[in-house]
């Protein structure tokens with residue numbers, strides 16, 4: 183058993199009201215009984231510092247390239263973007279993974295709560311999925327859908343069974359961006375309309391077309407990418423202009439007051455009012471589509487007022503548009519209550535796009551739609567060499583089986599609810615935790631300067647917490663376009679709105695947590711900036 187904590191004692195937090203026990207120790211690593219893991223060397227550890235459980239899995243000895251050489255190659259032979267997006271001032275050099283654990287090249291063990299950006303849905307190298315991949319690799323690596331082969335059909339039948347009628351027609355791709363590109367194309371072909379609306383702050387991909395859907399300056403380039411793409415105000419009931427204490431479908435509500443009479447939601451009405459303004463001013467009377475994630479992922483685990491999607495779908499359909507649920511992050515049981523995020527909003531979209539968790543990290547995506555919408559795609563010919571590749575299908579098929587056998591949706595629900603509840607207790611106690619939200623294991627913790635202003639915690643503070651959490655052996659993600667762009671624009675010298683480089687970390691006001699696979703864990707943010715993680 184070993185202990186993990188994160189401490190923050192940066193000068194930029196002097197203004198914060200709470201006083202804390204500031205641990206000055208740094209993480210140290212050691213190697214007991216052959217298995218490598220890390221233990222914090224804390225000068226004054228509290229008696230109840232939680233402990234990480236042992237792990238019986240022994241990673242192979244690392245015999246690869248040196249860290250220095252990898253970094254040299256990264257600088258010289260990889261596009262500078264690779265360097266720019268590298269997480270952490272002291273990056274993590276990953277060697278091996280097993281279920282919820284990752285080991286670095288020095289044998290340090292990390293609990294991977296970020297799961298390769300919300301992707302490794304059943305666990306790193308899950309034995310059952312690995313066996314399915316190996317079996318298919320020995321039989322047939324590749325052919326395309328111009329031929330007929332069983333893995334594609336076994337998988338599409340299985341995937342279709344997870345979706346309600348009339349969402350039964352599937353096109354397989356290799357990524358979420360590709361899936362959203364196709365969905366946009368199909369929506370335009372089917373409706374004969376062109377204009378598409380998304381939510382401000384959303385991320386739907388980085389391809390030239392999806393860059394138009396994405397509504398986050400950090401991911402935009404000054405090229406013609408967004409023709410016909412518009413956005414409406416994100417109904418963020420914590421940071422947005424309207425919100426109360428009963429708006430969202432989560433065990434945890436905002437700290438904002440609510441004066442809505444029983445059964446009504448003023449915030450929802452106001453955000454729908456914003457959408458109506460977009461209809462009145464920015465798009466023609468007939469539109470092609472509305473895209474939204476059931477819970478906004480990259481944008482910071484933002485949850486909308488309960489009826490927002492239902493009301494929006496109605497308005498969009500009245501204008502001839504189709505409604506598209508981007509389930510790239512929310513799909514495959516991550517929200518706990520349902521297998522698909524849209525089911526938590528009591529809506530049925532006309533199209534669903536998915537990727538990430540679909541194949542536990544093997545590149546894959548899909549667009550699922552109705553027979554009518556799919557038929558309009560047949561006007562021309564679309565071909566995708568790798569989409570629906572036999573290995574991808576065999577893996578994705580095994581992922582669906584594994585999710586059922588391991589009960590991952592129930593785990594997401596149970597562990598997520600517990601985690602949200604514990605995090606909310608910390609939010610009530612500490613000034614810098616502004617909001618805790620989400621469902622299942624799509625959880626966001628919004629860090630703020632103070633609760634009154636709800637302004638983002640400064641980048642330096644976020645960066646230090648983020649780095650410390652990693653040094654203590656826990657990998658989490660960060661997002662929250664609104665906070666990060668605002669912060670980074672304040673301090674940037676000109677070129678990059680994100681300021682991402684190993685020396686000047688991108689920071690934001692969120693810590694996003696993702697799937698824990700099969701281990702039950704709890705995270706407790708302890709006094710001040712001590713983010714203590716415990717596991718059992």
Ligand SMILES: Cc1ncc(COP(=O)(O)O)c(C=O)c1O
Nearest residue numbers: 357358359385386387479510537
């Ligand atoms: C909601 C959402 N949609 C689409 C994408 C794009 O997926 P990909 O990176 O596989 O192209 C992402 C990626 O983070 C995403 O979070």
